[in-house]
Structure formats: C-alpha cells, structure tokens
Amino acid sequence: MCTMIVQKVSLEGCGKGAGGWFDMNQANVSWDHPFHAPQEHALNIDFVNADQGPSARIAVELSVESARQLVETIQAVLAEAESRGHV
Amino acid sequence: MYTTDQYEGMLAETVVIQGANGDTIDAYFARPLGAGLFPGMVLIHHMPGWDEWYREATRRFAHHGYAALSPNLYERYGHGTPEDVAAAARADGGVPDDQAVADLAAAMRYLRALPYVSAKVGVFGTCSGGRHAVLAASRVAGFDAIVDCWGGGVVMGPDQLTPQRPVAPIDYTADLNCPILGLFGEEDHSPTVDEVARHEEALQRQGKEYEFHMYPDAGHGFFYYHRPSYRQAQAVDGWEKIWTFLGRKLAV
Numbered sequence: 001m002c003t004m005i006v007q008k009v010s011l012e013g014c015g016k017g018a019g020g021w022f023d024m025n026q027a028n029v030s031w032d033h034p035f036h037a038p039q040e041h042a043l044n045i046d047f048v049n050a051d052q053g054p055s056a057r058i059a060v061e062l063s064v065e066s067a068r069q070l071v072e073t074i075q076a077v078l079a080e081a082e083s084r085g086h087v
Numbered sequence: 088m089y090t091t092d093q094y095e096g097m098l099a100e101t102v103v104i105q106g107a108n109g110d111t112i113d114a115y116f117a118r119p120l121g122a123g124l125f126p127g128m129v130l131i132h133h134m135p136g137w138d139e140w141y142r143e144a145t146r147r148f149a150h151h152g153y154a155a156l157s158p159n160l161y162e163r164y165g166h167g168t169p170e171d172v173a174a175a176a177r178a179d180g181g182v183p184d185d186q187a188v189a190d191l192a193a194a195m196r197y198l199r200a201l202p203y204v205s206a207k208v209g210v211f212g213t214c215s216g217g218r219h220a221v222l223a224a225s226r227v228a229g230f231d232a233i234v235d236c237w238g239g240g241v242v243m244g245p246d247q248l249t250p251q252r253p254v255a256p257i258d259y260t261a262d263l264n265c266p267i268l269g270l271f272g273e274e275d276h277s278p279t280v281d282e283v284a285r286h287e288e289a290l291q292r293q294g295k296e297y298e299f300h301m302y303p304d305a306g307h308g309f310f311y312y313h314r315p316s317y318r319q320a321q322a323v324d325g326w327e328k329i330w331t332f333l334g335r336k337l338a339v
Contacts, residue, residue, distance in 0.1 A: 002134055002215055002239040002277045002307075003275045004180045004247065028178035033134050033214070033307075040276060040307050046174045054175045055167040066149040 006030035016057040034061035043067035096120030107189030112162035117149035123203030126337035129155035129194045133210030136173030158194045183251040191223040207337040225259035232336035233267040239277030260289045266296035268332040272305030
C-alpha cells in the first residue's frame with residue numbers, strides 16, 4: 001500500500017490454496033510491494049474468498065513483462081476457444 | 088555501551104491493547120527486565136505486515152533498553168499468516184489513517200501507564216509505518232521522537248488522497264512537536280529523493296527539529312536482511328544513527 005495502486009474484480013472460479021480447493025469470488029490486483037518476488041514493486045494478484053478469511057488466498061507476484069504476457073495469453077486462448085465454438 | 092559483564096534479561100510476549108473505536112488489538116511487547124525506568128518505543132509495522140521482522144525489531148529495541156510495543160494495525164482483517172493478512176489490507180489500500188493514528192495513540196498511552204516506563208516515548212516505523220509514525224506524532228501529543236525509515240506517502244498529490252488517507256502527512260508539519268530522524272535511500276521510488284527534499288523543506292520552513300540521511304546505493308527497505316533490498320553498510324550505519332538519536336532524545 002505504499003503505492004495505493006489496487007483494483008478489485010469479482011470473479012467465479014476455484015483455486016487451490018494451502019488448505020486445498022476453495023471457491024474464489026474476487027481477485028485483488030495491485031502494483032505494490034510483493035512479499036516474495038525480489039523486486040521493490042510487482043504486479044500482484046490475490047485470488048481470494050473474502051468470506052473465508054485472509055487465508056483463503058492464492059498469491060501471484062509477476063514482473064511487468066510477465067503480467068502483460070499473461071494478459072495477452074489469456075485473451076489469445078479465449079479468442080481461440082471462441083473461434084472454435086467452445087465458448 | 089553494552090558490555091559482556093552486564094546482566095541482561097528480557098520479557099517478550101503478545102499483549103492486548105484497546106485501540107481505535109475501543110477495538111481490542113494484539114500488540115507484541117518486549118522490555119528489559121528490571122524496574123527501569125525505560126524509555127518507551129512504539130514500533131509500527133510495514134506494509135508487508137505484523138511479521139517476524141517486526142518481532143525481531145521489537146526485541147532489538149528491548150535489547151537496547153527500550154520498552155517496545157508493536158501493535159497489529161491489521162487486526163481488523165482477521166488472523167492468518169502475516170502475508171495473507173497484509174494482502175487483505177493491501178487490497179483495501181491500507182488501513183484508514185484515523186484508525187491507525189488512534190491505534191498508535193493507544194499504544195503510546197499503554198506504555199505511558201506502565202510503572203517501569205519513563206516519561207519519554209518515541210515512535211519508529213518503516214515503509215507505510217514510517218508514514219504512520221510521522222502522521223501519529225503530528226496529530227497526537229505524547230510522542231517525544233520519531234524515527235521514519237523510508238516512509239512513502241508523506242508527500243501526496245491531490246490525486247493520491249482517498250477517503251482512507253484524506254490528508255498528506257506533510258500538511259500536518261506545523262503541528263509536529265518532536266524531533267524526527269529520517270533514513271532514506273537514493274534509489275527508492277516511494278519516497279523519492281524529491282519527496283524527501285520537499286518534506287525536509289517543510290520541516291525547515293516550520294522551524295522543526297529534524298535529521299535526515301539519504302543513503303547512496305540504497306533503495307526501499309535497506310534494513311530488511313531477508314530481501315534483495317538489504318544494504319549491509321547502510322543498514323549498520325542507519326541503526327547506529329537510530330541509537331544515537333534516540334539516546335539523546337529519549338534520555339531518562
């Protein structure tokens with residue numbers, strides 16, 4: 001929160017955390033201090049279920065380039081799935 | 088000066104204090120054994136949470152003769168690993184300033200009520216905790232010295248103000264009534280060299296007592312030995328400056 005750059009997005013999905021699978025209902029996307037990645041700031045995504053407490057979290061800490069590649073890859077996969085009539 | 092023939096004992100444990108809105112919050116407390124009187128120190132954890140580094144720092148202050156108390160500012164997010172709890176706070180853009188200030192004032196009053204704590208209580212914080220240290224000591228009477236280690240967001244533009252952080256700490260400079268030691272790194276992105284200079288100018292303009300040090304070849308968090316940001320020489324020098332500053336300002 002040194003940067004205060006954060007956005008939340010509601011989502012549907014499941015994630016596997018330290019306690020096993022749980023239903024996720026939100027992703028918190030921030031550009032702020034990571035906990036583990038060796039950078040001062042990182043693109044952090046926390047997939048969470050806030051109703052289940054702070055431990056219901058799957059954490060991802062990405063470099064800028066990796067985050068952009070991930071976004072493009074997700075879009076590309078969805079586009080291909082759509083083009084083949086799967087979505 | 089610590090010598091090897093000196094008796095040393097310490098008590099360190101979790102305690103509960105009454106923070107903002109009457110909420111009970113945990114705090115980690117470490118103090119030297121003995122009757123005192125010991126100066127008090129409130130330690131404000133950084134954005135990554137109320138974690139192991141802050142436990143160690145709290146005990147380090149006790150080792151140096153302070154009754155040190157580090158409240159869990161993220162208490163309202165529930166309990167879990169420090170990272171998980173801090174992530175929940177990060178998602179909200181941090182805790183509200185008013186709540187943090189009230190929690191820190193409660194920690195200061197807790198120390199002041201103890202029979203073995205002297206009349207002097209300082210405050211130390213790193214990262215967001217450095218900002219909180221400046222904010223708390225500016226808004227609440229009862230702090231006798233501030234140690235601000237790379238506190239980002241002391242200087243804030245209008246576009247950075249939020250309902251949770253409605254006023255930039257620098258705007259309270261006129262109300263500050265205790266000396267401040269600031270330790271910063273030239274490579275830090277928050278606060279930048281320019282932001283530190285603006286804070287220094289404000290302190291100078293208001294005639295406040297301050298001592299700022301800007302370290303070359305250091306960025307954000309250069310005390311954190313578990314992170315790549317650690318800078319050994321700067322950290323050793325920074326800790327020495329802290330003990331010297333507090334030794335003068337919180338002398339019993």
